[in-house]
Amino acid sequence: NAPQTTIALDLSCAAEYPLTGVGYAAIYQVQALLRRRANLGYKVVATGDTRGKALLRKELPEIERQFVLPSARLLKYGLWTRFGWPPIEWFAGNVDIAHNLCHQTPAARRAVRAVTIHDLSFLRVPETHTERTVEVQTRLLSQCAHEADALIAVSEHCKAELVELMGVAPERIHVVPNGVRLEEFEAPFDETAQAALKARIGLDRDYFIQLGTLEPRKNIERLIQAYDRVRSEREKIPQLLLVGALGWKSDGIVEAIRAASGNGDVVLAGYLRRDEVILLLRGARACLYPSLYEGFGLPVLEAMAAGTPVMTSEVSALPEVVGETGLLVDPYDTESMASAICSLLDDPSAARQRAEAARFRAQSMTWEESAARLERVYRQLARDAA
Secondary structure, three states: OOOOOEEEEEOOHHHHOOOHHHHHHHHHHHHHHOOOOOOOOEEEEEEHHHHHHHEEEEEOOOOOOEEEEEHHHHHHHHHHHHOOOOOOOHHHOOOOOOEOOOOOOOOOOEEEEEEEOOOOOOOOOOHHHHHHHHHHHHHHHHHHHHHEEEEOOOHHHHHHHHHHHHHHHHHHHEEOOOOEEEHHHOOOHHHHHHHHHHHHOOOOOOEEEOOEEOOOOOOOOOHHHHHHHHHHHOOOOOOEEEOOOOOOOHHHHHHHHHHOOOOOOOOEEEEEOOHHHHHHHHHHOOEEOOOOOOOOOHHHOOOOOOOOEEEEOOOOOOOHHHHHHHEOOOOOOOHHHHHHHHHHHOHHHHHHHHHHHHHHHHHOOOOOHHHHHHHOOOOOOOOHHH
């Protein structure tokens, strides 16, 4: 039987290299949608590069209709934001719903238009972004707020921000939280592979891990200051491992790393493959993630699924993710962070108990649950449009 509802998925966020958390999230959510085998049809449209095109074909082979336009991201941004043209139906054929999985309202002739919003950090902490990013994201989100038929927020906090900062009516916003792939953290742990990876990147003992692009919002400079404070008071503590590519406004971060890493205690691994990140996350003493703002906070949820103790911020969506299973800190207060690090070191039993509670909490925060909620949104949008 032909699908009752057909959805064009704009997966541009997953069609460019290197993949960031938003790209991984899009792929994992769509894979979970496809596993549900509901009476829905999917087509892929994206702007990206050749590696992105190959990645989408590899990860989503079940979707036969895939149209990836290379090197056209800026062209699409200009045409869709200024002229609402060309319609997505040109590339996907007739569809009922057009869903962009990251911050841009699809141009469409007849399709209902939905867009996923991941965060509004460019409005809350604009100093952590470039002026160009603030300008572009403000334009994109303003268009989403005024023109999209439905906005999909990745957390209740994100929904509240859309209401407060963009004036979106609450009934237009559907909360569909991100998720985690539990199977990535349940496979037998490969100690040999971990040992080889640690040796390669310069780890020689226990370590704390911080994940994400090295940019100001991740608050790495204050994290290093807090780590330095603890290190100055103790003979030997776990190394601090930073995993992620260098991002915008990273000069101060690089300088802080250089100043702190002379004796090998602070290690910058750079961008790593997904399997390597998971291996390091599973083997870490704790995940330290004192971000200034998150619309969700995928690294925190993944640390929870890995059974790795978490220290994170008491702001934005992060408390919504961790509940009472992590140590929450004031991200602007290095003393608060240092105290939490000491707690992780001094009371490993309590840290393990919180980590086990976090692992249990993560069981209900899967991509399967996320896909089920998104599917319900699609069905509601199709009913409303009928």
